[in-house]
Amino acid sequence: MPEKHIVLRNCGVINPEDLTSYTARGGFQALKKALSIGPEQIIKEIKESGLRGRGGAGFPCGLKWEFTRNTKEQSKYLICNADEGEVGTFKDHFILENDPFSLIEGIAIASYAIGVKKSYIYLRGEYHNLSGRLQNAINQAKENKFLTHVNIEIREGAGAYVCGEESALMDSIEGKRGEARFKPPFPTDKGLWQKPTVINNVETLMNIPQIILNGAAWFNQIGTERSKGTKVFSVSGDVACPGVYELILGSSLKELLINISQSDNIKVVQIGGATGRLVPGTAIDTPLSFESVLGAGSITVFNETRNIMDIVYHTMEFLAEESCGKCTPCREGTEVMKLIIDKFRCGNGTQHDMQLLTELSSAMSLASLCGLGQAAPNVITDSMQYFRDVYESLIPANLRGVKA
Numbered sequence: 279m280p281e282k283h284i285v286l287r288n289c290g291v292i293n294p295e296d297l298t299s300y301t302a303r304g305g306f307q308a309l310k311k312a313l314s315i316g317p318e319q320i321i322k323e324i325k326e327s328g329l330r331g332r333g334g335a336g337f338p339c340g341l342k343w344e345f346t347r348n349t350k351e352q353s354k355y356l357i358c359n360a361d362e363g364e365v366g367t368f369k370d371h372f373i374l375e376n377d378p379f380s381l382i383e384g385i386a387i388a389s390y391a392i393g394v395k396k397s398y399i400y401l402r403g404e405y406h407n408l409s410g411r412l413q414n415a416i417n418q419a420k421e422n423k424f425l426t427h428v429n430i431e432i433r434e435g436a437g438a439y440v441c442g443e444e445s446a447l448m449d450s451i452e453g454k455r456g457e458a459r460f461k462p463p464f465p466t467d468k469g470l471w472q473k474p475t476v477i478n479n480v481e482t483l484m485n486i487p488q489i490i491l492n493g494a495a496w497f498n499q500i501g502t503e504r505s506k507g508t509k510v511f512s513v514s515g516d517v518a519c520p521g522v523y524e525l526i527l528g529s530s531l532k533e534l535l536i537n538i539s540q541s542d543n544i545k546v547v548q549i550g551g552a553t554g555r556l557v558p559g560t561a562i563d564t565p566l567s568f569e570s571v572l573g574a575g576s577i578t579v580f581n582e583t584r585n586i587m588d589i590v591y592h593t594m595e596f597l598a599e600e601s602c603g604k605c606t607p608c609r610e611g612t613e614v615m616k617l618i619i620d621k622f623r624c625g626n627g628t629q630h631d632m633q634l635l636t637e638l639s640s641a642m643s644l645a646s647l648c649g650l651g652q653a654a655p656n657v658i659t660d661s662m663q664y665f666r667d668v669y670e671s672l673i674p675a676n677l678r679g680v681k682a
């Protein structure tokens with residue numbers, strides 16, 4: 279079976295409002311072990327486990343911790359990224375709602391390992407309903423003396439997609455308008471208030487207690503060569519059983535969509551949200567892994583009744599709306615792409631427009647400041663690759679084959 283619960287092991291089992299139901303299932307034993315083995319050994323375990331970030335970019339977690347731990351600065355920070363703004367993603371909401379204690383334990387271990395005395399949970403503004411539950415988990419952990427080494431504070435966002443991007447997120451915590459920063463310097467060196475900062479996704483931190491308890495070797499034998507452990511997916515769209523599923527990395531799209539969530543007549547699947555990739559229904563055997571395609575784990579299914587140009591247009595409309603506007607390639611590029619796609623939707627495309635889309639895609643990927651603008655063209659390039667015939671059919675007959 280491709281399903282395996284590491285991250286979701288307590289979801290639906292414990293009472294998320296009551297710490298004693300968490301400790302009854304071994305909760306905070308990992309923290310106890312971590313405090314006994316010390317920071318260097320914790321970082322070694324996390325590095326050897328092969329855990330990579332679950333927020334989209336897949337950066338090796340232990341390495342990030344090590345960079346920040348090794349800086350000479352005394353004050354440093356850890357931020358748990360619970361912004362979850364990616365289109366079609368709702369797995370972090372499910373985790374926070376059902377098992378806030380594992381996250382708090384993961385943050386407590388990470389803070390100790392990195393040498394952080396102050397950590398933040400950056401919570402998506404629309405997830406305000408979860409704030410009380412999270413605060414309750416922090417309070418109970420504090421009362422039971424599990425957080426003597428770190429102070430954890432919740433900061434709520436105000437609804438901007440770009441604030442999930444780590445540098446815009448830090449601007450937002452600092453009280454500024456959330457805009458991407460130039461990199462380098464990277465946050466591990468100069469992050470929140472210019473101090474070394476580790477930013478990790480909710481799901482990444484949820485893996486920490488289990489890795490510490492069971493050891494790096496246990497985690498490392500799950501998954502594929504470069505994708506260790508499991509991934510939690512948010513499945514939605516044209517499926518009979520939408521929901522949150524945790525699968526061993528390397529499982530196929532077919533196992534998730536046909537066997538588990540029971541979809542059929544798939545035209546295209548959007549993996550990783552608005553900045554993610556399109557996979558046509560004909561490539562259903564595609565493995566879900568960092569080597570292949572993954573993103574933050576949102577899987578949106580579109581069946582044969584859906585119009586590909588509508589999918590591309592609405593994705594680009596969203597990205598144009600959410601671009602922070604700081605860099606020109608992203609601010610202008612997403613708007614221009616939206617307008618060109620609209621021409622095709624109305625059956626008024628040209629060969630020249632297709633050429634423009636290709637050139638603009640490459641310019642934006644190369645020149646945009648952050649992942650939003652760099653990955654915004656994915657939906658264009660993928661749809662032009664897999665559905666080129668649709669684009670060509672939307673060029674008026676008398677203009678087909680005309681270059682300019």
Ligand SMILES: Cc1cc2nc3c(=O)[nH]c(=O)nc-3n(C[C@H](O)[C@H](O)[C@H](O)COP(=O)(O)O)c2cc1C
Pocket residue numbers: 330331332333334335336337359360361362363364439440441442443444445477478479480482483648649650
């Ligand atoms: C536009 C944009 C939005 C993002 N949104 C999120 C988000 O909501 N949650 C998240 O964890 N990472 C998000 N990321 C990725 C973060 O910048 C960062 O890579 C991640 O939080 C690092 O954590 P990890 O190493 O544990 O994956 C986003 C990136 C971009 C470019």
